[in-house]
Amino acid sequence: MAHMTNPLATPDQLYRRHSFSALPTELQDAIFFSAQCLTQAAGILLQLPQSATAQANVILARYWLVEPLMTYEFSDVSAAAIYLIAKVGPSPRSPRDVSNVYAYLLSTSSSFFRSPSSPPPANDPSSYYLSDTAYQAFHTRVLAIEARILYAINFDTHVALPHPLAITYLQALEFLNTRKEKISRRVVEYLNTALLSPQMLYLTSQPNSLAVAAIYNAAKDLGTKMPECEWWEVFDVDREELGFLVVGMRSVDGWARKMREDVPKMKEGMVTRKDIEGEMENRGLHVGNGHEEELDAEAELARRMDEKVAEMETGV
Amino acid sequence: MASKGKSRWADDEDDAALEAQKKRGKEEKKRLKTEKARKLEEEKKAREVEAARASQAQREREDEDATRPPTKRRRLSPDRENTTATNTTGRSSELLRFEGGAFGRCRSVENYDKLNDIEEGAYGWVARAQEQSTGKVVALKRLKIDPKDRGGLPVTGLREIQILKDCDHRNVVKLQEVVVGEDTSKIENIFLVLEFVEHDLKSILEDMPEPFLASEVKTLLLQLASGVSYLHDNWILHRDLKTSNLLLNNRGQLKIADFGMARYVGDPPPPKLTQLVVTLWYRAPELLLGATRYSQAIDMWSIGCIFGELLTREPLLQGKNEVDELQQIFELCGLPTEETWPSFRRLPNARALRLPAKVPGAATGSAVRARFPLLTGAGVSLLNSLLALDPDKRPAAREMLAHEYFRQDPKPKVEAMFPTFPSKAGQERRRKRQTPLAPVRGQAVELGSVDFSGLFTGRDKEERGGGFSLRMV
Numbered sequence: 001m002a003h004m005t006n007p008l009a010t011p012d013q014l015y016r017r018h019s020f021s022a023l024p025t026e027l028q029d030a031i032f033f034s035a036q037c038l039t040q041a042a043g044i045l046l047q048l049p050q051s052a053t054a055q056a057n058v059i060l061a062r063y064w065l066v067e068p069l070m071t072y073e074f075s076d077v078s079a080a081a082i083y084l085i086a087k088v089g090p091s092p093r094s095p096r097d098v099s100n101v102y103a104y105l106l107s108t109s110s111s112f113f114r115s116p117s118s119p120p121p122a123n124d125p126s127s128y129y130l131s132d133t134a135y136q137a138f139h140t141r142v143l144a145i146e147a148r149i150l151y152a153i154n155f156d157t158h159v160a161l162p163h164p165l166a167i168t169y170l171q172a173l174e175f176l177n178t179r180k181e182k183i184s185r186r187v188v189e190y191l192n193t194a195l196l197s198p199q200m201l202y203l204t205s206q207p208n209s210l211a212v213a214a215i216y217n218a219a220k221d222l223g224t225k226m227p228e229c230e231w232w233e234v235f236d237v238d239r240e241e242l243g244f245l246v247v248g249m250r251s252v253d254g255w256a257r258k259m260r261e262d263v264p265k266m267k268e269g270m271v272t273r274k275d276i277e278g279e280m281e282n283r284g285l286h287v288g289n290g291h292e293e294e295l296d297a298e299a300e301l302a303r304r305m306d307e308k309v310a311e312m313e314t315g316v
Numbered sequence: 317m318a319s320k321g322k323s324r325w326a327d328d329e330d331d332a333a334l335e336a337q338k339k340r341g342k343e344e345k346k347r348l349k350t351e352k353a354r355k356l357e358e359e360k361k362a363r364e365v366e367a368a369r370a371s372q373a374q375r376e377r378e379d380e381d382a383t384r385p386p387t388k389r390r391r392l393s394p395d396r397e398n399t400t401a402t403n404t405t406g407r408s409s410e411l412l413r414f415e416g417g418a419f420g421r422c423r424s425v426e427n428y429d430k431l432n433d434i435e436e437g438a439y440g441w442v443a444r445a446q447e448q449s450t451g452k453v454v455a456l457k458r459l460k461i462d463p464k465d466r467g468g469l470p471v472t473g474l475r476e477i478q479i480l481k482d483c484d485h486r487n488v489v490k491l492q493e494v495v496v497g498e499d500t501s502k503i504e505n506i507f508l509v510l511e512f513v514e515h516d517l518k519s520i521l522e523d524m525p526e527p528f529l530a531s532e533v534k535t536l537l538l539q540l541a542s543g544v545s546y547l548h549d550n551w552i553l554h555r556d557l558k559t560s561n562l563l564l565n566n567r568g569q570l571k572i573a574d575f576g577m578a579r580y581v582g583d584p585p586p587p588k589l590t591q592l593v594v595t596l597w598y599r600a601p602e603l604l605l606g607a608t609r610y611s612q613a614i615d616m617w618s619i620g621c622i623f624g625e626l627l628t629r630e631p632l633l634q635g636k637n638e639v640d641e642l643q644q645i646f647e648l649c650g651l652p653t654e655e656t657w658p659s660f661r662r663l664p665n666a667r668a669l670r671l672p673a674k675v676p677g678a679a680t681g682s683a684v685r686a687r688f689p690l691l692t693g694a695g696v697s698l699l700n701s702l703l704a705l706d707p708d709k710r711p712a713a714r715e716m717l718a719h720e721y722f723r724q725d726p727k728p729k730v731e732a733m734f735p736t737f738p739s740k741a742g743q744e745r746r747r748k749r750q751t752p753l754a755p756v757r758g759q760a761v762e763l764g765s766v767d768f769s770g771l772f773t774g775r776d777k778e779e780r781g782g783g784f785s786l787r788m789v
Binding site for chain 2: 004005006007008009010013062066083084087088090092095139142143144146147148150151152153154155156157158160206208233236237238243244247
C-alpha cells in the first residue's frame with residue numbers, strides 16, 4: 001500500500017504553522033508559493049522528470065511544516081530538496097549542475113518571476129557566473145540543509161504521487177468519452193498546479209482524493225458528462241473531501257494572481273529572506289529571534305548614552 | 317503558470333457556486349457545533365440539578381452523536397474544545413481509508429541506553445541497546461558517513477532506510493525508527509533502530525557441530541523464499557543476499573537484513589544498473605560476465621548458494637576473484653552453451669571467454685548431484701534450477717515456495733521446534749568474518765581474456781581411467 005499513500009500533516013502541525021510563526025499568513029504563503037515555483041523551474045532546467053520534481057515539492061512542503069521558514073534562505077532549501085530527491089531516485093544530478101541552475105534562476109538574466117508584460121531580461125552571463133568560492137559555499141549550505149530536511153521528515157523520503165492513479169482512474173472511466181489527450185492533459189495540469197497551493201493539498205489529502213478531484217475539475221472545464229451516480233465513492237473519496245479539493249485546486253490561480261499584485265517583490269524574481277525582512281519592517285512588524293532583539297536593545301542603550309554625552313557636551 | 321494572460325481555470329460562476337456551497341457547508345457545521353455546545357451546556361445544568369439522571373443524559377448525548385453525520389475530512393485545525401472528541405464514534409464509513417501515518421522530526425539517540433557492541437568494522441558499527449521508556453532491546457546500526465564525501469549523506473544508507481521503512485514482513489528485519497545524535501544543529505550521527513535478532517546464520521553455521529537437519533533446511537529456505545518473494549512483489553531487489561545478512565532469532569524465525577545494496581526496480585528492469593553488487597561468492601554468473609540489465613533472478617542465484625551452504629555449512633562457491641568464481645561456477649553447474657543459456661555470448665565479458673570445445677558425452681553438465689549425494693531428487697532439482705546459468709530459467713521466489721521439495725518428507729520443521737543456540741550477540745563479540753566484503757562503488761573489474769579451456773580436462777581422464785564406479789547400470 002506504500003505506493004499509494006503518503007504521511008499526512010497532523011492538524012496540530014497545520015495549526016502551529018499559522019499561529020506560532022512571526023510572519024503573517026500571506027507572507028508565509030507567498031514564500032511557499034515562490035519556492036515551489038522555483039523548484040519547478042529548476043526541475044525543468046535540470047531536465048528532471050516531473051515525477052522527481054513533484055516529489056521535491058512535497059518534501060519541501062513537509063519540511064516547512066516542521067521547521068521555521070526563516071531558518072535558511074528559501075532558494076537554498078529548494079535546491080537541497082531537489083538535490084536530495086534526485087539523488088535517492090533514478091535520475092541523480094550533480095551538485096555542480098544544481099548550483100549552476102540556481103545561480104541562473106536567481107540572476108538578473110533569468111525571467112523567473114518577472115512581470116510577464118515586460119520584455120525578457122538581457123542575457124548577461126556574468127550575472128550567473130559562479131566563482132569557485134561561491135560554488136563551494138552553496139554546496140556546503142545545500143549539504144547541511146539536506147541533512148536537516150531528512151532530520152525534519154524522519155528520513156522518510158517516500159512520496160506517492162496522484163498522477164499515475166489519475167490516469168488509471170481515467171481509464172476506468174473510459175476517459176469520460178472525450179479525447180484521451182485532452183482530458184489527461186487537463187488532469188495533470190490540475191495536479192501540478194495543486195503542488196503550488198499554499199493550502200498544501202498534498203499534505204492534507206491522499207493521492208486517490210487528489211486524483212479524483214483533478215478529474216472532476218478537468219471534466220467540468222471540458223464540459224464533459226460525468227457518471228450520474230456518486231462515482232467518486234468508487235475511488236474511496238467522499239463528497240465532502242472532493243468538494244474541498246475541487247475548490248482548493250480551482251482557487252490557486254486566482255489566489256496567485258492576487259498575491260503577486262499584493263506583494264510587489266513577487267515581480268522582481270525569487271523572494272529572499274532579506275525581502276521578507278524588509279517587508280516586515282515596512283509593515284512595522286518585527287522579525288527575527290531573541291538574539292537580534294537583544295542586540296537591538298544594546299544598540300538602543302548605546303544610542304541613548306551617546307545622546308546623553310552629546311547633551312552634556314553641548315551643555316558645557 | 318499563473319502569469320499567463322487568460323485564466324485556464326473554469327468559469328467564475330461555477331467557482332462562485334462552489335465557493336458558496338462550501339460556505340454553506342461551513343455555516344451548517346458551525347451551527348451544528350454551537351447547537352451541540354449549547355445542548356451540552358444544558359445537560360451540564362441538568363446534571364447539576366438532578367445528579368441522579370446523569371446517566372440518562374449521557375445516553376441521550378450518545379444518541380445524538382449517533383444521528384449526526386460525522387465529519388470525515390481531516391480537520392485542519394485541532395479542536396480546542398472536547399466536544400468534538402466524541403465525533404469519531406460516528407457511523408463507520410464504507411469507503412476505504414488510506415492511512416499513511418504522519419511525519420515529524422527524528423528522536424534523539426539519547427532515548428536508548430547502549431548495552432554492548434555487536435560488531436564493528438567495514439560494515440559500520442552495530443550495538444545492542446535498550447529503549448529507556450519501554451525497556452525494549454533493539455539493535456542500533458550507525459549509518460556510515462564520510463565527512464569528506466561532497467555528495468552528502470550516502471545514497472545507499474538513504475535507500476536502505478527508505479526500503480526498510482516501506483517493508484512490513486515477518487521475514488524482513490523491522491526498522492523501528494531512525495534517530496540522530498544529541499546535537500541537531502549538524503546532522504552527523506544517524507542511527508537505524510532495528511529489531512534485535514540474536515544470531516546471524518553465518519556464525520551459527522560456523523559454530524554448529526552438526527549440519528542442519530533436512531527439515532530445518534526446508535524451514536529456513538521457505539522463510540528466506542517467502543521474505544524474498546515479498547521484496548520482489550514490492551519491486552525491491554536485495555542484491556546482497558548471503559548467510560551473514562540473514563538473521564535468526566531464538567524462535568526459529570529468519571529475517572533478511574542489510575539493505576545497503578538494495579534498490580527499487582521497475583519492470584522491465586532499468587538499463588545500466590551497477591554490476592558491482594552482491595558479495596563475490598553469491599554473485600550470479602550474468603553479473604560476473606558484466607550484465608548491466610539484470611532482474612530478480614540475481615537474488616535467486618544467491619538463494620541457491622545459500623541453499624548449498626545450509627546443507628554443508630561451507631560457502632558453496634568460494635572464488636578467490638571474479639575469474640576464479642566463474643571457474644568454480646562452471647565446474648559446478650556446467651559450461652554455458654547456446655542451448656542452456658542462449659544469450660550469454662552477448663554479455664560484455666563473455667566475448668573474451670574461451671571455453672573448452674564441446675565433447676559429446678563428456679561430463680560438462682551440472683555436477684550438483686555428485687556434490688550433494690544425500691540430497692533428495694526434489695532437492696537437487698530445486699538447487700539445479702536456482703543455480704541455472706540462464707537467469708530466465710531460475711524460478712521466481714513465489715514459484716520456489718510451491719516447489720515439490722517442501723511438500724516431501726521430511727516436512728519442514730515447525731519454527732517453534734527449532735533448536736536454540738547459545739546467545740552470542742548478547743555479550744560475546746562475533747567472530748571476524750571470512751566472507752569477502754560486498755563490492756564497493758568504483759570501476760568494475762574487466763575479466764579480460766580468460767582461458768577456461770583447461771577446465772574439464774581432468775574429468776575426461778577420470779572417465780577414461782579404469783577405476784570403479786558406484787553407478788549401477
